[in-house]
Amino acid sequence: MNQKKRDRYCVEILHAITLNSTCLTRQVGALIVNEQAKIYGTGYNGTPIGIANCNEGGCQRCADRIAGKVKSGEGLEYCVCCHAEENAILFATGRLKGKIMYTQWVPCSSCARKIINVGIKEVVCLKDDYADKMGGELLRQAGIKIRVIAGQ
Numbered sequence: 001m002n003q004k005k006r007d008r009y010c011v012e013i014l015h016a017i018t019l020n021s022t023c024l025t026r027q028v029g030a031l032i033v034n035e036q037a038k039i040y041g042t043g044y045n046g047t048p049i050g051i052a053n054c055n056e057g058g059c060q061r062c063a064d065r066i067a068g069k070v071k072s073g074e075g076l077e078y079c080v081c082c083h084a085e086e087n088a089i090l091f092a093t094g095r096l097k098g099k100i101m102y103t104q105w106v107p108c109s110s111c112a113r114k115i116i117n118v119g120i121k122e123v124v125c126l127k128d129d130y131a132d133k134m135g136g137e138l139l140r141q142a143g144i145k146i147r148v149i150a151g152q
Contacts (some may be wrong), residue, residue, distance in 0.1 A: 006037045007124065007149055010102045012041070012127075018104070020098025022046040022053035023081060024062040025072075030088035031102040032120065036051050047080055058107065073131025076108070085111035091117055098122055106146060109134035116142040124149060 001009075012029055017029030021044040032041040039063030052058030061079040064070040082090075085107045089096065104126050106114060112135035115123065122145040128136070139146055 001036050006033070006035070006059040009037050010100075010124070011126070011149070012101050013042075014104070015045050017042050017084075020044040020046075020072040021084070022055050022058075024054045024059075025065045026103045028084040030084035032088050032092055032096060032099050033102070037050040040096060040099055041088040043082075043084045043089070045081055045084045045087070048082055050148060051080060055150060062144055076132070083108065083111050089114050092118075094135060100124060106148070107137055107139070112138040113138065116144065120144065122147065128151060129140030 004142060010033055014029045014031050014077065018027045018074045021027035021029065023045050024110065026045070028045045030043045033039055044116040047053055054062040059071060059080045060082070061075050064075070085103055089103065098121050100122045101115060101120050106125050106128050107123065108130065109132055113123065116138065123139060124147045126149060128148045136146060
């Protein structure tokens with residue numbers, strides 16, 4: 001499958017995965033595939049299993065963001081949610097070395113560290129405006145290709 005066709009296919013799946021997000025402020029999905037677009041993992045952002053969802057009061061930081069008490073990118077250490085990229089890695093099947101991850105934004109530094117350690121070779125993002133810029137820097141330092149395909 002050529003890259004352009006794989007990107008279109010994966011972005012459509014990414015949008016569907018994102019619909020599962022329970023976050024009050026930002027819906028994010030992640031998809032891990034190989035070159036032929038075989039799916040190895042999917043994830044979306046939300047609270048850990050067994051914890052009330054954000055839209056049910058499970059994350060005070062999300063409630064504070066909605067109330068305007070916390071800005072985007074601030075207070076992340078108080079967020080109880082798992083990021084989409086993190087969930088895609090945690091629930092993946094098979095080895096992830098050499099695979100490709102699709103996600104909405106260039107990952108945060110915490111997710112970038114996990115992406116590096118499992119050996120993902122490329123991260124394809126729809127946007128590059130996430131507040132935590134360290135994630136992209138870490139991925140670049142580790143030699144992981146980042147492609148931003150805006151407008152998909």
